[in-house]
Amino acid sequence: MESQTSVAHQELDAIMGTTSRIPRLLSAEGFPEWKYRIEKYIKMKDFKIWRSILRGPIRITTTLEDETVVDKKIKHYTDADFEKIEEQEKALATLTMALSPEIAQGFREYTLAKALWEALIEVYERNEDMKQSRQDMLRQKFNMFNHILGETLEVQLQRCITLTTEMSSAGVSVPRSEVNKKLLNSLPKTWDMNVVVIKKTKNLNLLSLAELMAIIKACDLDDKQGEINLLIHILLPISGFNQTMPFHP
Numbered sequence: 001m002e003s004q005t006s007v008a009h010q011e012l013d014a015i016m017g018t019t020s021r022i023p024r025l026l027s028a029e030g031f032p033e034w035k036y037r038i039e040k041y042i043k044m045k046d047f048k049i050w051r052s053i054l055r056g057p058i059r060i061t062t063t064l065e066d067e068t069v070v071d072k073k074i075k076h077y078t079d080a081d082f083e084k085i086e087e088q089e090k091a092l093a094t095l096t097m098a099l100s101p102e103i104a105q106g107f108r109e110y111t112l113a114k115a116l117w118e119a120l121i122e123v124y125e126r127n128e129d130m131k132q133s134r135q136d137m138l139r140q141k142f143n144m145f146n147h148i149l150g151e152t153l154e155v156q157l158q159r160c161i162t163l164t165t166e167m168s169s170a171g172v173s174v175p176r177s178e179v180n181k182k183l184l185n186s187l188p189k190t191w192d193m194n195v196v197v198i199k200k201t202k203n204l205n206l207l208s209l210a211e212l213m214a215i216i217k218a219c220d221l222d223d224k225q226g227e228i229n230l231l232i233h234i235l236l237p238i239s240g241f242n243q244t245m246p247f248h249p
Helices: 002-016 028-045 047-055 079-097 101-105 113-124 128-143 153-169 176-186 189-201 209-244
Strands: 061-063 069-071
Touching: 028 047, 028 079, 028 113, 028 128, 028 153, 047 079, 047 113, 079 113, 128 153, 153 176, 153 209, 176 189, 176 209, 189 209
Parallel strands: none
Antiparallel strands: 061 069
């Protein structure tokens, strides 16, 4: 179970990113979440790179004696000029590294970070047919969401968080009560009693998903503690019996 959870976390990190790992765009469906996360990641690492993506390339120029402005020759670049060029190259490299090889291959014609960023938005965000297809796909995933045999509670809850986040980013609106009921009904059969209690004692129209998950985790801890107490109750009399048995050589 631990290895399953570890693999799930690694796969999620590859998509979502961490403070030291860039978020990766692996599919068209993941673009809205990736767009949000890549902006935050780049701003955290170096805000100048994000500014370069939005602003576009800076023309390195010089002014001649007749006040004509011309492109400066590379041999005349100052350290400050090279820093500007380096910033632009870093911006392009950062965006490119954030794309899967399959996606990057379709955007290799773009040699400027601003142009690449705008092309990605045009292809994955402004295409109405693609947007509608993504919304339909997410609704279907939501309707089919269920427990997967062998997965831990933690993994299932994380899948639910990922799905609802993707739905929100894609503009798919689902009532709070419907989301809560879907999660509760998707829990394993061993949770039937807990699910009944939660539905009877909690207002699913008012509970946020985070609050419901906190309740589920609390129930899980109570169940585990109950199993431990039962095991102790069974083993202690046996242990005491063994200690008081007379020894007969």
